[in-house]
Amino acid sequence: MTGIKQDTTEIAIVGAGPAGVSAAVTAARAGAKVTLVDESASAGGQYYKQPALAERDHKYPDSLASNIQQGRELLAGLNHPGIDTQCNTLVWNVSAEELVLNLCGPTGAWALEAERIIFSTGAYERVMPFPGWTLPGVITAGGAQLMLKGQGLLPGRRFLLAGTGPLLQVAAVQLLEAGGDIAAIVELQSRIEFLRLASRLWGHWDKLGHGITNRKKLLQAKVPFKYGHAIVCAQGEEEVSRAVIMKIDGDGHPLPGSETTLEVDTICLNYGFIPATELPGIAGCEQYFDYNFGAYATKIDENLETSVAGIFAAGETCGIGGADVALLEGQLAGAVAVRQLGFDPEVDEDVLHRKQLQARTVAATLGKMFPVKPGLCALAGDDVPVCRCEGVSAGEVRTAIRMGVTQLNQLKPWTRVGMGRCQGRICGEVLRQIVAHETGSDVQEILPFTPRAPVKPVLLEAVGGAVADAAELTWEDHIGGYGVART
Numbered sequence: 203m204t205g206i207k208q209d210t211t212e213i214a215i216v217g218a219g220p221a222g223v224s225a226a227v228t229a230a231r232a233g234a235k236v237t238l239v240d241e242s243a244s245a246g247g248q249y250y251k252q253p254a255l256a257e258r259d260h261k262y263p264d265s266l267a268s269n270i271q272q273g274r275e276l277l278a279g280l281n282h283p284g285i286d287t288q289c290n291t292l293v294w295n296v297s298a299e300e301l302v303l304n305l306c307g308p309t310g311a312w313a314l315e316a317e318r319i320i321f322s323t324g325a326y327e328r329v330m331p332f333p334g335w336t337l338p339g340v341i342t343a344g345g346a347q348l349m350l351k352g353q354g355l356l357p358g359r360r361f362l363l364a365g366t367g368p369l370l371q372v373a374a375v376q377l378l379e380a381g382g383d384i385a386a387i388v389e390l391q392s393r394i395e396f397l398r399l400a401s402r403l404w405g406h407w408d409k410l411g412h413g414i415t416n417r418k419k420l421l422q423a424k425v426p427f428k429y430g431h432a433i434v435c436a437q438g439e440e441e442v443s444r445a446v447i448m449k450i451d452g453d454g455h456p457l458p459g460s461e462t463t464l465e466v467d468t469i470c471l472n473y474g475f476i477p478a479t480e481l482p483g484i485a486g487c488e489q490y491f492d493y494n495f496g497a498y499a500t501k502i503d504e505n506l507e508t509s510v511a512g513i514f515a516a517g518e519t520c521g522i523g524g525a526d527v528a529l530l531e532g533q534l535a536g537a538v539a540v541r542q543l544g545f546d547p548e549v550d551e552d553v554l555h556r557k558q559l560q561a562r563t564v565a566a567t568l569g570k571m572f573p574v575k576p577g578l579c580a581l582a583g584d585d586v587p588v589c590r591c592e593g594v595s596a597g598e599v600r601t602a603i604r605m606g607v608t609q610l611n612q613l614k615p616w617t618r619v620g621m622g623r624c625q626g627r628i629c630g631e632v633l634r635q636i637v638a639h640e641t642g643s644d645v646q647e648i649l650p651f652t653p654r655a656p657v658k659p660v661l662l663e664a665v666g667g668a669v670a671d672a673a674e675l676t677w678e679d680h681i682g683g684y685g686v687a688r689t
């Protein structure tokens with residue numbers, strides 16, 4: 203590559219969520235030179251997302267204000283001379299052999315060589331498609347939270363929250379306190395399924411207490427809970443005006459005759475989370491299938507080291523665990539990484555290990571409580587788009603499967619799924635579910651798309667170095683770049 207600025211650091215951390223920030227603070231306090239990179243405008247990640255500058259004085263409801271304040275306290279640790287925080291900066295590639303990251307930010311493209319790398323790239327929300335899911339007004343629950351926290355905006359007036367897992371309830375309380383009207387919370391698990399596994403949380407009073415407090419607020423506001431239901435259709439002319447929900451059986455198939463229509467202008471979906479593993483994947487870090495959450499994640503050892511020497515991972519990229527896990531793993535990864543470089547971190551790694559294992563056990567229980575049910579795939583009828591970027595329908599995907607496709611990497615060249623702007627981040631998990639459902643395979647057998655650089659769209663200049671003025675290029679420049687097609 204030509205014209206790319208080069209820099210060096212001791213510890214490079216990708217992702218400034220709870221895991222990345224706590225890793226950076228731990229490493230810098232031990233004396234290491236740290237570079238913390240995040241593509242967002244400010245540090246905090248998903249859980250500790252901070253308001254944009256213009257919204258700092260906005261009056262936030264209690265549930266958000268306390269979360270924003272906790273985040274501020276954590277982020278204050280970044281005011282350390284040893285930490286260089288680079289926001290608005292995407293890491294689009296990694297070379298594992300040289301421990302070099304390729305970045306693209308406000309000052310252009312650059313490369314960062316590190317002695318140790320920590321990936322703390324977080325997770326994405328999982329959605330399941332249904333007729334009308336591409337209408338304006340259908341968003342994710344996390345997307346609604348980001349609008350509330352980041353911009354002080356209520357994304358609608360009357361909301362339906364649908365999917366499975368604790369985020370539905372958390373987001374509903376935040377929307378309610380911000381002035382929203384909640385038509386219903388639609389939870390995939392039946393009440394019996396939910397209660398059977400909830401008993402495993404006995405003793406974890408903080409988690410239970412949190413859930414009960416939120417539940418009380420929603421009951422006081424008379425928000426209906428629809429257990430064992432799923433959203434099956436969003437309706438409206440140009441945007442959402444109604445949602446149809448149905449009862450489902452144990453496998454997630456809708457039960458005929460159980461339709462209920464609700465007047466809503468916003469539908470917030472969340473079917474759990476999927477670890478963001480593209481960069482560890484490009485680096486060659488081994489992945490494992492996390493049965494608790496039904497998704498592939500980055501494999502780490504007890505020291506948070508991946509299978510690639512010099513590369514660590516912490517937080518959601520190693521498996522969905524929540525903010526508590528991310529904070530502990532960040533500290534641990536930061537401590538072990540700097541210890542390898544000869545520094546003496548101020549933390550007790552044995553205590554951190556113990557707490558991390560406990561926190562992961564609770565997270566695994568929560569994951570088991572909220573599985574995605576395979577019957578939901580049937581909601582994506584043949585005319586329903588499943589890859590929004592490339593406009594590929596579920597029917598086109600099923601045709602390819604009938605012709606012999608059994609993996610996502612085969613589906614990609616056949617239909618163009620996953621080749622658009624999101625690079626499979628939204629559709630990838632949906633497609634894994636559909637392929638598994640159609641082929642009768644275990645979803646574990648259906649591998650995610652192979653990650654490729656650039657992990658997200660970047661300027662051509664970032665990938666290829668400074669771009670010459672086209673008018674100055676000669677024919678030889680062109681064939682020099684692409685090779686000779688004909689002789």
Ligand SMILES: Cc1cc2nc3c(=O)[nH]c(=O)nc-3n(C[C@H](O)[C@H](O)[C@H](O)COP(=O)(O)OP(=O)(O)OC[C@H]3O[C@@H](n4cnc5c(N)ncnc54)[C@H](O)[C@@H]3O)c2cc1C
Nearest residue numbers: 217219220221241247248249293324344517518524525528
């Ligand atoms: C949308 C959403 C909403 C959530 N809401 C809640 C909630 O209300 N309550 C709760 O308990 N948990 C919530 N979670 C889960 C919670 O966010 C996590 O448990 C916690 O934030 C995990 O911390 P982390 O540091 O692992 O990752 P994150 O906080 O997700 O941080 C990862 C960071 O990495 C950055 N990043 C990723 N890839 C790159 C790249 N290539 N280049 C540069 N930067 C990159 C991202 O911008 C992000 O800031 C939510 C998760 C999501 C995805």
